[in-house]
Amino acid sequence: MTNAILNILKPVVTEDVRFTDEEFESLGFKLKERVDKVFARSLQIRELDSGSDNSAEIELVNLTAPHYDVERFGVSFVASPRHADVLLVTGAVTLNMEVAVRKTYDAMPSPKFVVAVGDDACFGGVFKDSYAVAGGVDKVLPVDLKIPGNPPTPKEILRGLLALMERIGKQ
Amino acid sequence: MAFEDEVGVLLGAQGLEGMIHGVSGELYVRVEEEGFREALERLSGGRLILIDLFCAEGFGGRGGFTLFYVFEKRGERKVLVLERQASGEATSSIADLFPTACWYERQIHDGFGLVFEGAFDMRRLFLHEVYPEGFHPLLKSFKNKKFGYGADATQMEEYRFKEVKGDEVYQIPVGPVHAGIIEPGHFRFSVIGETIFNLEVRMFYKHRGVEKLAEGKNPMDCVKIAESISGDETVANSVCFCNAVERISSLDVPSRAWHIRTVYLELERIYSHLSDMAGMVLDVAYPAGSSQFYILREEFFRLNESLTGSRFMRGAVTVGGVGKDMEHANVKAVEDHLRGFSKRFEDAVESVESTTSVVDRLERSGVIRRELVEPLNLTGPVARASGAAIDTRADHPYGAYKAVTARTMEAGDVMARFQVKAAEIRDSSAIIHMMLRELPGGDFAVEPNIRDGYALSMVESARGQNMHWVSIRDGVVDRYRVRAASFCNWQAIEHAVLGNIVPDFPLINKSLNLSYAGTDL
Numbered sequence: 001m002t003n004a005i006l007n008i009l010k011p012v013v014t015e016d017v018r019f020t021d022e023e024f025e026s027l028g029f030k031l032k033e034r035v036d037k038v039f040a041r042s043l044q045i046r047e048l049d050s051g052s053d054n055s056a057e058i059e060l061v062n063l064t065a066p067h068y069d070v071e072r073f074g075v076s077f078v079a080s081p082r083h084a085d086v087l088l089v090t091g092a093v094t095l096n097m098e099v100a101v102r103k104t105y106d107a108m109p110s111p112k113f114v115v116a117v118g119d120d121a122c123f124g125g126v127f128k129d130s131y132a133v134a135g136g137v138d139k140v141l142p143v144d145l146k147i148p149g150n151p152p153t154p155k156e157i158l159r160g161l162l163a164l165m166e167r168i169g170k171q
Numbered sequence: 172m173a174f175e176d177e178v179g180v181l182l183g184a185q186g187l188e189g190m191i192h193g194v195s196g197e198l199y200v201r202v203e204e205e206g207f208r209e210a211l212e213r214l215s216g217g218r219l220i221l222i223d224l225f226c227a228e229g230f231g232g233r234g235g236f237t238l239f240y241v242f243e244k245r246g247e248r249k250v251l252v253l254e255r256q257a258s259g260e261a262t263s264s265i266a267d268l269f270p271t272a273c274w275y276e277r278q279i280h281d282g283f284g285l286v287f288e289g290a291f292d293m294r295r296l297f298l299h300e301v302y303p304e305g306f307h308p309l310l311k312s313f314k315n316k317k318f319g320y321g322a323d324a325t326q327m328e329e330y331r332f333k334e335v336k337g338d339e340v341y342q343i344p345v346g347p348v349h350a351g352i353i354e355p356g357h358f359r360f361s362v363i364g365e366t367i368f369n370l371e372v373r374m375f376y377k378h379r380g381v382e383k384l385a386e387g388k389n390p391m392d393c394v395k396i397a398e399s400i401s402g403d404e405t406v407a408n409s410v411c412f413c414n415a416v417e418r419i420s421s422l423d424v425p426s427r428a429w430h431i432r433t434v435y436l437e438l439e440r441i442y443s444h445l446s447d448m449a450g451m452v453l454d455v456a457y458p459a460g461s462s463q464f465y466i467l468r469e470e471f472f473r474l475n476e477s478l479t480g481s482r483f484m485r486g487a488v489t490v491g492g493v494g495k496d497m498e499h500a501n502v503k504a505v506e507d508h509l510r511g512f513s514k515r516f517e518d519a520v521e522s523v524e525s526t527t528s529v530v531d532r533l534e535r536s537g538v539i540r541r542e543l544v545e546p547l548n549l550t551g552p553v554a555r556a557s558g559a560a561i562d563t564r565a566d567h568p569y570g571a572y573k574a575v576t577a578r579t580m581e582a583g584d585v586m587a588r589f590q591v592k593a594a595e596i597r598d599s600s601a602i603i604h605m606m607l608r609e610l611p612g613g614d615f616a617v618e619p620n621i622r623d624g625y626a627l628s629m630v631e632s633a634r635g636q637n638m639h640w641v642s643i644r645d646g647v648v649d650r651y652r653v654r655a656a657s658f659c660n661w662q663a664i665e666h667a668v669l670g671n672i673v674p675d676f677p678l679i680n681k682s683l684n685l686s687y688a689g690t691d692l
Contacts, residue, residue, distance in 0.1 A: 047352045051379055054354055077351075091377070096375060096376045127399070135317075150481075
């Protein structure tokens with residue numbers, strides 16, 4: 001017990017890593033304000049890979065890593081579509097994934113929003129003319145926002161989420 | 172004995188006549204149907220490893236299909252490529268001699284409709300149920316275009332998984348959509364209690380038609396396609412593709428360009444390995460440890476962006492060289508970055524290796540036995556962590572590489588893969604220092620004058636050996652074959668998980684670092 005109390009009084013023991021990006025921080029706090037208002041402090045996102053080249057996933061994972069750490073802003077990635085407000089879709093929708101994409105969307109409770117992340121998801125990207133893809137996500141699901149990029153950076157994704165919050169807030 | 176002579180002996184009557192030396196030092200030998208089976212049996216007995224099997228239609232002006240069987244012999248720089256004409260719509264399977272042929276033959280059947288008689292598994296591979304019967308996209312008669320049909324689940328026939336029956340055996344189906352931020356694939360576990368008794372993976376949900384997409388395009392426009400095979404292998408695949416085109420066209424890529432490419436290749440290996448190390452540690456619930464690797468990785472992404480304008484180094488490699496020169500300020504920036512990195516990386520590794528609860532989970536989990544490496548053609552850090560001293564940079568050197576040593580461990584478990592990757596990061600850092608120290612002057616690219624021809628190209632990506640075969644006819648790509656390291660290493664996971672518990676699956680999977688996109692194409 002004594003130890004527990006003493007620990008509270010101790011200074012922070014984690015390493016002091018300086019990597020603050022002013023622009024990202026201010027975007028993040030703006031996002032937090034919006035999330036607080038529109039989604040009652042918690043925006044839950046389900047990521048769905050419908051045929052990406054895996055670079056967009058890496059940037060989404062980066063959003064949860066120490067430099068960005070979006071959980072600070074009320075944004076979290078959830079394991080099930082049943083817990084999600086927003087479906088972030090990466091990659092052109094392949095024919096082999098089309099059924100799974102629809103089922104994932106159907107499993108989400110309403111109101112629900114879809115964001116296409118990356119050029120492939122926005123319009124098919126380099127694969128737009130391939131026999132193996134249906135096209136961008138909007139060929140299969142109603143898309144509320146597109147975040148282009150090959151892949152978009154974590155900052156661009158965050159900016160996209162902010163735009164989505166503002167759009168939903170106006171509705 | 173020279174490799175040519177050895178091949179001559181193994182192929183017997185098929186002989187050396189008509190042996191063609193490819194532009195990448197590969198030996199092409201045309202084989203006849205008569206005696207093919209016996210020759211393949213001798214190759215199998217002669218410890219040759221099947222590293223790829225693919226098909227081309229109308230190759231060299233010949234009608235019908237040409238099958239290319241690519242073999243490697245350990246310690247031999249040259250690879251052997253057997254060319255076999257398929258007569259009609261059926262040919263014989265070699266999956267009983269070379270187990271890895273199973274996926275390749277199924278792949279060829281989907282692509283070209285060619286039937287392999289005697290094969291033990293003839294299910295579809297990359298064409299799932301939504302594709303109609305008789306559809307074979309790699310046939311020249313099929314012009315790449317969109318399909319009208321939407322996905323109708325009720326029309327689908329069931330894909331039969333291997334059934335394991337017995338008291339208390341039950342199945343756990345997982346995927347294609349998984350719980351984390353990861354790529355899609357289906358895993359069918361048969362378990363008894365918590366212990367995994369059998370695993371069958373079903374891949375190719377992300378099949379995007381990479382190979383067909385390149386056909387008929389100018390090679391310069393295909394670099395983008397190569398970059399999209401797998402995001403975190405952007406440089407490895409673009410270098411591999413460009414190298415093939417450059418060899419076909421006899422382009423003399425400047426040494427300076429190769430040094431810069433090597434810096435990019437090794438930067439890619441470092442950030443990829445950092446990602447795996449972070450993932451392995453995270454999957455055993457030690458976020459304080461994994462955060463350190465994530466922080467280091469992000470710093471590499473930022474360095475990549477400052478060097479090339481892209482965090483994934485997209486557009487950095489071009490046919491003929493690199494997109495932009497490495498200025499002196501950048502050389503210094505990379506050197507300073509690596510100096511600052513080294514100590515913090517060692518601290519992060521030390522923090523993992525001194526945490527007993529982490530070590531306890533990493534050791535003896537997901538063991539891949541040494542004997543599996545050759546029959547399954549395992550490659551990269553996965554093979555090296557099981558004791559196989561193989562590395563394309565050393566075995567089939569390309570570009571500016573010299574004196575690369577394959578880092579090996581014996582245990583074959585998750586811990587061994589963790590430590591091999593740590594050692595390789597140190598080596599990569601040393602290679603980059605060497606490249607920058609010895610950076611020659613001169614141009615960073617040559618004019619890409621494209622010629623017709625074909626060539627094989629191999630690059631050691633972070634995941635292992637990637638192989639591209641490119642054939643150019645009339646100035647455009649006639650056939651683009653891609654075999655990524657992950658395509659081979661996916662075979663390992665079905666063995667690595669046996670006897671482990673289901674909760675260790677994510678950890679084992681992470682330690683193998685398999686690319687779904689690179690496999691599904």
